[in-house]
Amino acid sequence: MLKNTEILETIKMISEEHLDIRTITMGISLADCASDDQKTLCDRIYDKVTTRAAHLVKTAEDIQAEYGIPIINKRISVTPISLVAASVRNASDYIAVARALDRAAEATGVNFIGGFSALVHKGATDSDERLIRSIPEALAVTERVCSSVNVATTKTGINMDAVAEMGRIIKATAERTAVRDGFGCAKLVVFANAVEDNPFMAGAFHGVGEPETVINVGVSGPGVVKCALEKVKGAEFGTVSDTIKHTAFKITRMGQLVAREASRRLDVPFGIVDLSLAPTPAIGDSVAHILEEMGLARCGAHGTTAALALLNDAVKKGGIMATSYVGGLSGAFIPVSEDAGMIDAVTCGALSLEKLEAMTCVCSVGLDMICVPGDTTAETISAIIADEAAIGTINNKTTAVRIIPAPGKQVGDTVEFGGLLGTGPVMAVSSFDSAAFIRRGGRIPAPIHSLRN
C-alpha cells in the first residue's frame, strides 16, 4: 500500500519542482526510402514518417492525461539523411528532403525532427559533403528540422577538414537566419562520439545499428534535485551524492514507466531511457542552481567543475538501476540560454566560455546554446569545435558544440530565441587567431587508448 507521504512527494515534484518527461522520441529508419529520384525519395520519406509516427503525439498526450506526468516534447529522429539521400545528386535534392521532413513533422504534430545529419569522423562521402553544404539553407527554409554532424570519435580521431568546414557552415547558417539572430544555429550540433539513440534535440538521429522503429525517452528534473539538496544544507559530499542518487532513481523510474507504456501502446520497441538533467529557462528548473546549492556563490566559481562532476556521476549511479536500458547522452546538460542560472552566471561575469569548456569534461555533452559575437570568424568557431572534439575523443565521452555567432551582436547583448531555447547572453571568445591551425586540415589521429583490441 502506498503511503500518503509518498503520494504527496510525487505530486510536489510534478506541481512545484518541474518534474517532467522531457521528450518521447520515436526513431524511424529511413533506409528503405532511398531512391535516385528526388520526388520518389521525398514521398517515401514523408509517407514513412507520417505513417510510423501517426499516433505518437496522441499516445503521449493520453499517457500524460492518465498518469498526470507532463510530457513536454514529442519528437522524431531519422536515419542520417546523408545515407538515405546518397543516390540523388544535387544540393537542391537535400533541400527538398529537408522540406519533406519538415512537412512530415508538422503533419505528425511533433516540434522537432532530427537526422539531417552526416557522420564524417573519418572522412566524408560525396553525399556527406552535399548534405553539409546544404545545411545553412535547409535550416533557414524549415522550422522543425534539426541537423547534426559527427566530426570525431575516440576510435578514429578528429576529422579536421570537417571541423574547418563546420566553422564555415555555422557562420553561413547564422547569416541565412540573421533576421532571427542566427536561430538556424540553434538547430545544428557538431558532435564528437555522437550516440545513435539520443532522444534530445538538436542532436538526435536514428543510428544505423538501431531497429526499424524505436521509442527513446529523456527524463528531466533539475528542480527536483535542487529541492532535495536544500534539505541537506551543509552536509558532507557523501550525503550530497546519496541525495542526488535517490532523486535520480525516482525521476528515472518515471521515465522507465512512460517509455514502457508508450512502447506498448504504439507497438514499437523500447530503446533506452536517457538519464539526463535537462534544464529549461523556467525558474526552478536550472542545473546551475543545483551547483550553487552545493555552496558556490555563482555557477562558474572555482569548484564548479568538481560540483558538476559529482552531480553528473551521481545522476547516472542513481538512475542506472531504475531502468532496464540506459542510453543517449545521460548526465547533466549545461546549455547556457536554456538555464536561468547559467544566464545569470554569464551576465554577472561569473561564467566564461573557458570555464564552460572545462565543465564539458565532466558534463553529459558539451558547449551548448552558446551565443558569441556575430563577427567571430569561422576559424575561431572551428577551433572551439576542435577543442571540444579533443575533450571528447581523449576522454571517451560525447562532446558537442551548438554555438550561435549572432549576426550584429556584441558581448553584452542578448539573443532571444523564445520557448525552451531561451535567452542567450553573448559571450566573449579569445581575440587571438587560430586560423593557421585550422588551415592545416587532415586528421588528428585517434588517441593511443583507442587501440583496445
Added chain:
Amino acid sequence: MRAVITVIGKDKVGIIARVSRELAELGVNILDISQTIMQDLFTMTMLVDVSGCTRPFGELAGIFSAVGQELGLDIRIQHEDLFHSMHRI
C-alpha cells in the same frame, strides 16, 4: 484499474462530499480515503477503482481539474502505477 486522487488546498465545507458525488456519478468506486491538514492545507488522498467508470479514464483528469477549479483546490487523478513505479522496486 486503480487510480490515486489527490486533493490539496484550503479547507472548506463539503470537499469530500463534492468529490465523492462526482465519483459516484462516474461509477468510480472509492477503496480508501486518507485526509489530514498539513501546513494549514487540506490534503486528501483517495485510492479508487475506475474499472466501472462510465467515461474513458483519460477524460477524468480534465473533469476533476474542473471540480478543483470550482472548489478552489488542486485535484488530480493519476494512474496508480505512477506512484508504485517511483516508490517501489
